[in-house]
Structures are given as structure tokens and as C-alpha cells.
Amino acid sequence: MPKAVALYSGGLDSLLSILVVKQQQIEISAFKFLTGFVSPLQEEDLLLADRFGFELKEMDVREKFINILKNPKHGYGKNLNPCIDCKIIMLKEAKELMNAYKASFVITGEVVSQRPMSQKKDILIHIEKEASLAGLIVRPLSAKLLPPSKPEIEGILDRESLYDIWGRGRKAQINLAYEFGLKKLPQPSGGCLLTDPLFCKKVRDLIEHEELTVENAELLKTGRHFRLSQKCKAIVGRDERENEILLNSKKGKLIYPFDFKGPVILILNDCSQEDMDKACAIGVYYSKKKENLMVIQDREKRTEKNYKAIDKEEILKYRI
Ligand code: SF4
Structure with missing residues (x-):
């Protein structure tokens, strides 16, 4: 045949x-x-x-x-x-x-x-x-x-x-x-996701920052994405399933509320302390609290600090 x-x-x-x-x-x-x-x-x-x-x-x-x-x-x-x-x-x-x-x-x-x-x-x-x-x-x-x-x-x-x-x-x-x-x-x-204009904004951001890899493209399907500075990017989980995906990521640093009531945030690339502070404030915002104790989990080191929620208007500046 x-x-x-x-x-x-x-x-x-x-x-x-x-x-x-x-x-x-x-x-x-x-x-x-x-x-x-x-x-x-x-x-x-x-x-x-x-x-x-x-x-x-x-x-x-x-x-x-x-x-x-x-x-x-x-x-x-x-x-x-x-x-x-x-x-x-x-x-x-x-x-x-x-x-x-x-x-x-x-x-x-x-x-x-x-x-x-x-x-x-x-x-x-x-x-x-x-x-x-x-x-x-x-x-x-x-x-x-x-x-x-x-x-x-x-x-x-x-x-x-x-x-x-x-x-x-x-x-x-x-x-x-x-x-x-x-x-x-x-x-x-x-x-195909590449025909979706909103999804394409996130792909374009990776291309412009020379960060388009198979792994980073895969992460575009999870969470809200924020460009905190030229080098620093944060992905914020929207629900338990996405938090789990971000927690299991093999790269970057993690931020999450001390009591786990709120989003997990994956921080990619070399981010300054200022960027980390912004990411923590975004995490508090999505925890629906005015302020909260946030955990920053580097691969070796863990720190905890209290943060205030970022303003709604300011968040828009960073959202991709
Ligand atoms: S890039 Fe075009 S041809 Fe390729 S999967 Fe997407 S829509 Fe189809």
C-alpha cells in the first residue's frame, strides 16, 4: 500500500x-x-x-x-x-x-x-x-x-x-x-498563540530583550508578566496551578507571601534590590492586602521582609 x-x-x-x-x-x-x-x-x-x-x-x-x-x-x-x-x-x-x-x-x-x-x-x-x-x-x-x-x-x-x-x-x-x-x-x-495580539506582546518583549528561548517561551503561558527593568522580569502566578508551576521552576528566584495566601512570583535574570522590592510590592497587591510579610527565596538563601502593596497605577507601568 x-x-x-x-x-x-x-x-x-x-x-x-x-x-x-x-x-x-x-x-x-x-x-x-x-x-x-x-x-x-x-x-x-x-x-x-x-x-x-x-x-x-x-x-x-x-x-x-x-x-x-x-x-x-x-x-x-x-x-x-x-x-x-x-x-x-x-x-x-x-x-x-x-x-x-x-x-x-x-x-x-x-x-x-x-x-x-x-x-x-x-x-x-x-x-x-x-x-x-x-x-x-x-x-x-x-x-x-x-x-x-x-x-x-x-x-x-x-x-x-x-x-x-x-x-x-x-x-x-x-x-x-x-x-x-x-x-x-x-x-x-x-x-496558534502567535496569532493572539495580547500573547504576542509578551513574545515581543522577550525578542526585544534578547531573552527568547524555548524555556522562556514556555513560561509565557503561565501567570501575569512584568518587566521591572531592562534586565529583570517577574512572573506572577494567578492561581494554585500556576503557583505550582512557578514553584517548580528550576531557574530564577522565588517570592511568595509568608503564609502562602497569595501569588508565587518567579524572578528571572539579574535583578537589583530595587527590582526585588517592586516584585514584592506587586506580590502584596495580588495577595489583596495592604501590606504583608514576603519571603524571597534565592537558591541558597531565604530572607523575609514586610512590604506595602504597590499602587494600582504603578503596576500598569510594568505589566507586559
Ligand atoms: S506560525 Fe502560522 S503556520 Fe505556524 S503554527 Fe502559527 S499560525 Fe500556523
């Missing part, structure tokens, strides 16, 4: 693309590429893979992705989403997987003209060349609008059974989903 490797985002389009090709008796190994800004595979994804009979795994590309995020060759989309370079990274990885799995082609859920930046016809073709996969990428939902791919030319895939969907509308995909018996539809796309 011929094999294909598929890019799986967790969105409806990538799932439908897999199902359309699967109908043509192709064995499919699908991969969700973890950039650090999309969620890992969920139980529902694995259940769908099981139900429709395709292999589904994760592939960690965070290191490579972080490097391009700092300065993407093809620029950013509306927010900090470097979609063209992101696609190229994923397709380069898919090429390696294609060789490893002895697959004949790669499937993606892209739809012509669905997104302004990365899904224009000429950009799709450019991406294909940059990933050294010219003619080897099949976009089943829009295949009839694109030049025939190698597997179509060689008769591995029947072009007539592929689709000519284009644009931002969802009607054709929803109808197709019902034809496949999908009752609960996945989101249209995979849900």
Missing part, C-alpha cells in the same frame, strides 16, 4: 485532508509539529486517529522554530506569526519523515487563498520549492486548483477525487466533514 506523511494541526482542514487521501487506500502517518505555541495532541485527536485508522504522533521543532521566530526570512503575519517560515520548517521535517517512512508524498490541509500570508497560490508553490519538496506536496482540499503533484501524475492518487476548495468560507469543509460522519467538528485551524 502506498504511504504518505501528513501535517496535522488539530484543525478541521488537516483532518479532512487526511481522510480524503485515506479514502484512496493510502497508509498515512500524521504528525503534529510542536512549535511551543500550539497545544500538544489531545485525547480527541488520538481518538479520531484511532477511529479513522491513521498513525498520529508529535514532533518537537521548538528549538528550530524559536530561531526563526527571532528574525523570520519571510516576515511575520498580522501578529508575530511567521507562517511562511513555519511552514517551511515543518515541510523540511516532513521530508525527512517521508524518507524515514518510505512515503511517496506529503499531505497538508492548506486551502488556496484561505489565509492572506501563506496560502496564496504562488506562495504555496514557493514554500514547496524552499522545502525541496517540489511536486511532492498534496493539498487535497485545493488540489484541483494547483498544478498536478507527482503522485497524481504517477496515478498513485486520483486527481478527480480531490477537491477545488478555496477562500475563507467554511461551507465546503463543513459539508465534507458531515460526509465523513464527523459530528463534533474540530476548530477550523490549529490555534
